[in-house]
Amino acid sequence: MYHPTVDRVKNLLASHQIEFDFFDHEPVRTSEEAAKVRTGYSINQGAKALIVKVTGRVGVETYLMLVLPGDKRFDSKLAKSSLEAKAMRFATEAEVSSLTQGVQVGGVPPFGSLFSLPTFVDPLVLANEKIVFNAGDRCASIGIASQDYLKVENPTVLAIVSD
Template sequence: MFENYHPVTSKIVEILTTNNVWFETFEHEPVRTSEEASKVRDGYTIDQGAKALIVRVKISNANKKFVMLVLPGIARFDVDKVKLLFEAKDIRFATEQEVDEITEGVKPGGVPPFGNLFDLEVIADPSLFENEKIIFNAGDKSFSVGMYSKDYKEIMNPQIESIT
Protein backbone atom coordinates (compact mmCIF):
# COMPACT_ATOMS: atom_id res chain seq x y z
CA MET A 1 0.00 0.00 0.00
CA PHE A 2 2.87 2.42 0.72
CA GLU A 3 5.23 1.44 -2.10
CA ASN A 4 4.70 4.80 -3.84
CA TYR A 5 5.96 6.68 -0.79
CA HIS A 6 9.28 7.11 0.99
CA PRO A 7 10.20 4.02 3.11
CA VAL A 8 9.80 6.10 6.29
CA THR A 9 6.03 6.18 5.63
CA SER A 10 5.81 2.41 6.09
CA LYS A 11 8.01 2.61 9.19
CA ILE A 12 5.65 5.12 10.82
CA VAL A 13 2.58 3.02 10.05
CA GLU A 14 4.42 -0.02 11.41
CA ILE A 15 5.34 1.82 14.65
CA LEU A 16 1.74 2.92 15.18
CA THR A 17 0.34 -0.51 14.36
CA THR A 18 2.86 -2.26 16.63
CA ASN A 19 1.94 0.10 19.47
CA ASN A 20 -1.74 -0.68 18.88
CA VAL A 21 -2.83 2.96 18.72
CA TRP A 22 -5.62 4.52 16.69
CA PHE A 23 -4.55 6.45 13.60
CA GLU A 24 -5.95 7.41 10.24
CA THR A 25 -4.22 8.10 6.94
CA PHE A 26 -4.90 10.62 4.20
CA GLU A 27 -3.67 10.64 0.63
CA HIS A 28 -3.88 14.12 -0.89
CA GLU A 29 -2.29 16.50 -3.35
CA PRO A 30 1.32 17.39 -2.46
CA VAL A 31 1.59 20.08 0.22
CA ARG A 32 4.65 21.87 1.53
CA THR A 33 3.33 24.31 4.12
CA SER A 34 1.08 23.91 7.13
CA GLU A 35 -1.38 26.30 5.50
CA GLU A 36 -1.61 24.15 2.36
CA ALA A 37 -1.89 20.97 4.41
CA SER A 38 -4.75 22.29 6.54
CA LYS A 39 -6.84 22.76 3.39
CA VAL A 40 -6.60 19.11 2.31
CA ARG A 41 -6.97 17.36 5.68
CA ASP A 42 -10.69 17.05 6.34
CA GLY A 43 -11.62 17.22 10.00
CA TYR A 44 -8.35 18.81 11.13
CA THR A 45 -7.34 22.41 11.71
CA ILE A 46 -3.98 24.08 11.15
CA ASP A 47 -3.21 24.14 14.88
CA GLN A 48 -3.55 20.33 14.95
CA GLY A 49 -0.79 20.01 12.38
CA ALA A 50 2.44 18.75 13.95
CA LYS A 51 5.13 20.69 12.11
CA ALA A 52 8.54 18.97 12.21
CA LEU A 53 11.52 21.24 11.65
CA ILE A 54 15.14 20.14 11.47
CA VAL A 55 17.49 22.80 12.75
CA ARG A 56 21.24 22.98 13.24
CA VAL A 57 22.29 24.04 16.72
CA LYS A 58 25.79 25.52 17.04
CA ILE A 59 26.89 25.19 20.66
CA SER A 60 30.53 26.01 19.88
CA ASN A 61 32.74 26.01 16.79
CA ALA A 62 33.53 22.35 17.46
CA ASN A 63 30.07 21.29 18.67
CA LYS A 64 27.21 21.43 16.18
CA LYS A 65 24.25 19.09 15.94
CA PHE A 66 20.92 18.72 14.21
CA VAL A 67 17.73 18.44 16.26
CA MET A 68 14.04 18.17 15.44
CA LEU A 69 11.60 20.75 16.72
CA VAL A 70 7.91 19.79 16.71
CA LEU A 71 5.27 22.47 17.11
CA PRO A 72 1.71 23.26 16.03
CA GLY A 73 1.38 24.10 12.35
CA ILE A 74 0.29 27.64 13.08
CA ALA A 75 3.22 28.39 15.41
CA ARG A 76 6.77 29.59 14.84
CA PHE A 77 9.66 28.59 17.03
CA ASP A 78 11.35 31.22 19.16
CA VAL A 79 15.05 31.31 18.24
CA ASP A 80 16.02 32.80 21.60
CA LYS A 81 14.22 30.06 23.56
CA VAL A 82 15.91 27.33 21.52
CA LYS A 83 19.31 29.01 21.87
CA LEU A 84 18.82 29.19 25.64
CA LEU A 85 17.69 25.56 25.80
CA PHE A 86 20.90 24.36 24.15
CA GLU A 87 23.15 27.17 25.39
CA ALA A 88 23.80 27.71 21.69
CA LYS A 89 25.59 30.47 19.83
CA ASP A 90 23.53 30.05 16.70
CA ILE A 91 20.53 28.20 15.30
CA ARG A 92 19.52 27.83 11.68
CA PHE A 93 17.21 25.71 9.59
CA ALA A 94 18.83 22.69 7.98
CA THR A 95 19.37 23.26 4.27
CA GLU A 96 17.39 21.23 1.77
CA GLN A 97 20.55 19.19 1.08
CA GLU A 98 21.10 18.56 4.81
CA VAL A 99 17.47 17.47 5.24
CA ASP A 100 17.91 15.11 2.29
CA GLU A 101 21.06 13.58 3.84
CA ILE A 102 19.65 13.33 7.38
CA THR A 103 16.35 11.77 6.29
CA GLU A 104 17.72 9.69 3.40
CA GLY A 105 15.60 11.50 0.85
CA VAL A 106 12.54 12.89 2.63
CA LYS A 107 11.79 16.28 1.12
CA PRO A 108 11.14 19.41 3.20
CA GLY A 109 7.41 19.54 3.85
CA GLY A 110 7.25 15.76 4.13
CA VAL A 111 9.44 15.36 7.22
CA PRO A 112 7.47 13.54 9.94
CA PRO A 113 7.76 14.36 13.66
CA PHE A 114 9.47 11.01 14.28
CA GLY A 115 13.04 12.21 14.77
CA ASN A 116 14.02 8.84 16.21
CA LEU A 117 13.87 7.44 12.68
CA PHE A 118 16.69 9.82 11.76
CA ASP A 119 18.67 9.64 15.03
CA LEU A 120 17.57 13.16 15.96
CA GLU A 121 16.77 14.50 19.40
CA VAL A 122 13.11 15.61 19.42
CA ILE A 123 11.94 18.74 21.23
CA ALA A 124 8.16 19.28 21.25
CA ASP A 125 6.35 22.42 22.34
CA PRO A 126 3.74 21.72 25.06
CA SER A 127 1.08 23.57 23.05
CA LEU A 128 1.13 20.67 20.57
CA PHE A 129 -0.58 18.52 23.20
CA GLU A 130 -3.45 20.95 23.81
CA ASN A 131 -5.24 19.25 20.91
CA GLU A 132 -6.70 15.78 21.36
CA LYS A 133 -5.53 14.82 17.86
CA ILE A 134 -2.58 15.84 15.72
CA ILE A 135 -1.85 15.29 12.04
CA PHE A 136 1.40 15.35 10.10
CA ASN A 137 3.01 14.52 6.79
CA ALA A 138 4.46 11.05 7.12
CA GLY A 139 7.54 11.01 4.92
CA ASP A 140 5.80 12.35 1.85
CA LYS A 141 4.11 15.63 0.98
CA SER A 142 1.12 13.64 -0.33
CA PHE A 143 0.51 11.42 2.70
CA SER A 144 -0.64 12.43 6.19
CA VAL A 145 -1.29 10.55 9.41
CA GLY A 146 -3.70 11.67 12.12
CA MET A 147 -3.44 10.27 15.64
CA TYR A 148 -4.10 11.10 19.28
CA SER A 149 -1.53 13.53 20.66
CA LYS A 150 -1.24 11.51 23.89
CA ASP A 151 -0.24 8.44 21.85
CA TYR A 152 2.37 10.45 19.95
CA LYS A 153 3.81 11.69 23.26
CA GLU A 154 3.90 8.16 24.69
CA ILE A 155 5.48 6.57 21.60
CA MET A 156 7.99 9.31 20.79
CA ASN A 157 8.74 10.49 24.34
CA PRO A 158 9.96 13.87 23.10
CA GLN A 159 11.60 16.39 25.38
CA ILE A 160 8.79 18.86 26.17
CA GLU A 161 10.03 22.45 26.19
CA SER A 162 8.42 25.81 25.46
CA ILE A 163 9.95 26.71 22.09
CA THR A 164 7.25 28.98 20.64
Protein backbone atom coordinates (compact mmCIF):
# COMPACT_ATOMS: atom_id res chain seq x y z
CA MET A 1 0.00 0.00 0.00
CA TYR A 2 1.50 3.30 -1.11
CA HIS A 3 1.31 6.67 0.57
CA PRO A 4 -1.82 8.54 -0.71
CA THR A 5 0.44 11.11 -2.41
CA VAL A 6 1.26 8.52 -5.10
CA ASP A 7 -2.37 8.65 -6.27
CA ARG A 8 -2.32 12.44 -6.06
CA VAL A 9 0.70 12.54 -8.41
CA LYS A 10 -0.87 10.01 -10.80
CA ASN A 11 -4.16 11.96 -10.81
CA LEU A 12 -2.34 15.25 -11.41
CA LEU A 13 -0.57 13.77 -14.43
CA ALA A 14 -3.74 12.09 -15.73
CA SER A 15 -5.67 15.37 -15.45
CA HIS A 16 -3.15 16.87 -17.90
CA GLN A 17 -3.20 13.76 -20.17
CA ILE A 18 0.47 13.10 -19.39
CA GLU A 19 1.84 9.66 -20.26
CA PHE A 20 4.14 8.22 -17.62
CA ASP A 21 6.16 5.17 -16.67
CA PHE A 22 5.37 3.76 -13.23
CA PHE A 23 7.88 1.76 -11.18
CA ASP A 24 6.99 -0.34 -8.16
CA HIS A 25 10.21 -1.23 -6.34
CA GLU A 26 11.93 -1.92 -3.06
CA PRO A 27 12.21 1.13 -0.77
CA VAL A 28 14.94 3.54 -1.91
CA ARG A 29 16.38 6.51 -0.06
CA THR A 30 19.18 7.74 -2.29
CA SER A 31 19.50 8.62 -5.97
CA GLU A 32 22.04 5.82 -6.35
CA GLU A 33 19.62 3.23 -4.94
CA ALA A 34 16.78 4.58 -7.08
CA ALA A 35 18.82 4.48 -10.30
CA LYS A 36 19.31 0.74 -9.85
CA VAL A 37 15.55 0.01 -9.85
CA ARG A 38 14.38 2.44 -12.54
CA THR A 39 14.93 0.40 -15.70
CA GLY A 40 15.61 2.52 -18.77
CA TYR A 41 16.62 5.62 -16.83
CA SER A 42 20.05 6.79 -15.67
CA ILE A 43 20.94 8.56 -12.44
CA ASN A 44 21.30 11.95 -14.17
CA GLN A 45 17.64 11.70 -15.24
CA GLY A 46 16.59 11.45 -11.62
CA ALA A 47 14.85 14.56 -10.29
CA LYS A 48 15.32 14.75 -6.53
CA ALA A 49 13.15 17.05 -4.50
CA LEU A 50 14.50 18.84 -1.44
CA ILE A 51 12.52 21.02 0.92
CA VAL A 52 14.39 23.93 2.45
CA LYS A 53 13.52 26.69 4.86
CA VAL A 54 14.66 30.07 3.58
CA THR A 55 14.92 33.41 5.34
CA GLY A 56 14.50 36.24 2.85
CA ARG A 57 16.14 39.63 2.86
CA VAL A 58 13.37 41.15 4.96
CA GLY A 59 13.52 38.32 7.49
CA VAL A 60 10.44 36.41 6.33
CA GLU A 61 10.85 32.64 6.62
CA THR A 62 9.29 30.30 4.06
CA TYR A 63 9.59 26.74 2.84
CA LEU A 64 10.51 26.01 -0.78
CA MET A 65 10.93 22.92 -2.92
CA LEU A 66 14.18 22.63 -4.87
CA VAL A 67 14.48 20.05 -7.65
CA LEU A 68 17.93 18.96 -8.81
CA PRO A 69 19.47 16.19 -10.91
CA GLY A 70 20.04 12.87 -9.17
CA ASP A 71 23.73 12.85 -10.03
CA LYS A 72 24.50 16.33 -8.67
CA ARG A 73 25.11 17.64 -5.18
CA PHE A 74 23.13 20.53 -3.82
CA ASP A 75 25.18 23.76 -3.79
CA SER A 76 23.81 25.67 -0.81
CA LYS A 77 25.91 28.77 -1.49
CA LEU A 78 24.72 28.97 -5.10
CA ALA A 79 21.10 28.28 -4.14
CA LYS A 80 21.22 30.87 -1.37
CA SER A 81 22.65 33.42 -3.79
CA SER A 82 20.19 32.53 -6.59
CA LEU A 83 17.26 32.81 -4.18
CA GLU A 84 18.65 36.03 -2.67
CA ALA A 85 18.24 34.49 0.78
CA LYS A 86 19.82 35.63 4.03
CA ALA A 87 19.74 32.11 5.44
CA MET A 88 18.76 28.63 4.31
CA ARG A 89 18.64 25.16 5.82
CA PHE A 90 17.19 21.77 4.97
CA ALA A 91 13.76 21.10 6.42
CA THR A 92 13.90 18.54 9.22
CA GLU A 93 12.26 15.13 8.75
CA ALA A 94 9.43 16.29 11.03
CA GLU A 95 8.95 19.47 8.97
CA VAL A 96 8.96 17.50 5.70
CA SER A 97 6.38 15.10 7.11
CA SER A 98 4.19 17.97 8.32
CA LEU A 99 4.44 19.90 5.03
CA THR A 100 3.74 16.85 2.83
CA GLN A 101 1.02 15.09 4.83
CA GLY A 102 3.39 12.36 5.96
CA VAL A 103 5.62 11.71 2.94
CA GLN A 104 9.00 10.41 4.09
CA VAL A 105 12.27 12.11 3.21
CA GLY A 106 13.46 10.31 0.09
CA GLY A 107 9.92 9.87 -1.21
CA VAL A 108 8.92 13.48 -1.86
CA PRO A 109 7.78 14.07 -5.47
CA PRO A 110 9.01 17.20 -7.33
CA PHE A 111 5.57 18.81 -7.30
CA GLY A 112 5.63 21.54 -4.67
CA SER A 113 2.20 22.61 -5.92
CA LEU A 114 0.72 19.51 -4.24
CA PHE A 115 1.90 20.90 -0.90
CA SER A 116 1.49 24.66 -1.51
CA LEU A 117 5.26 25.05 -1.83
CA PRO A 118 6.92 27.27 -4.46
CA THR A 119 9.01 25.01 -6.71
CA PHE A 120 12.42 25.81 -8.19
CA VAL A 121 14.11 23.46 -10.66
CA ASP A 122 17.72 23.49 -11.79
CA PRO A 123 18.08 23.80 -15.59
CA LEU A 124 20.23 20.65 -15.66
CA VAL A 125 17.12 18.62 -14.74
CA LEU A 126 15.40 19.93 -17.85
CA ALA A 127 18.38 19.12 -20.10
CA ASN A 128 17.09 15.53 -20.12
CA GLU A 129 14.31 14.55 -22.50
CA LYS A 130 12.78 12.40 -19.74
CA ILE A 131 13.04 12.59 -15.97
CA VAL A 132 12.20 10.11 -13.22
CA PHE A 133 11.37 10.76 -9.58
CA ASN A 134 9.95 9.32 -6.38
CA ALA A 135 6.19 9.63 -6.55
CA GLY A 136 5.33 10.23 -2.89
CA ASP A 137 6.60 6.93 -1.53
CA ARG A 138 10.05 5.36 -1.34
CA CYS A 139 8.62 2.31 -3.17
CA ALA A 140 7.12 4.15 -6.17
CA SER A 141 8.73 6.12 -9.00
CA ILE A 142 7.35 7.84 -12.09
CA GLY A 143 9.09 8.80 -15.33
CA ILE A 144 7.76 11.55 -17.62
CA ALA A 145 8.98 13.89 -20.36
CA SER A 146 10.74 16.90 -18.84
CA GLN A 147 8.57 19.24 -20.96
CA ASP A 148 5.48 17.61 -19.44
CA TYR A 149 6.91 18.28 -15.98
CA LEU A 150 7.28 21.95 -16.90
CA LYS A 151 3.72 22.05 -18.23
CA VAL A 152 2.19 20.48 -15.13
CA GLU A 153 4.27 22.09 -12.37
CA ASN A 154 5.36 25.38 -13.96
CA PRO A 155 8.37 25.70 -11.63
CA THR A 156 10.80 28.60 -11.56
CA VAL A 157 14.00 27.58 -13.38
CA LEU A 158 16.98 28.57 -11.25
CA ALA A 159 20.60 27.41 -10.91
CA ILE A 160 20.89 25.50 -7.62
CA VAL A 161 23.68 23.02 -8.40
CA SER A 162 27.21 23.50 -9.66
CA ASP A 163 27.93 21.83 -12.98
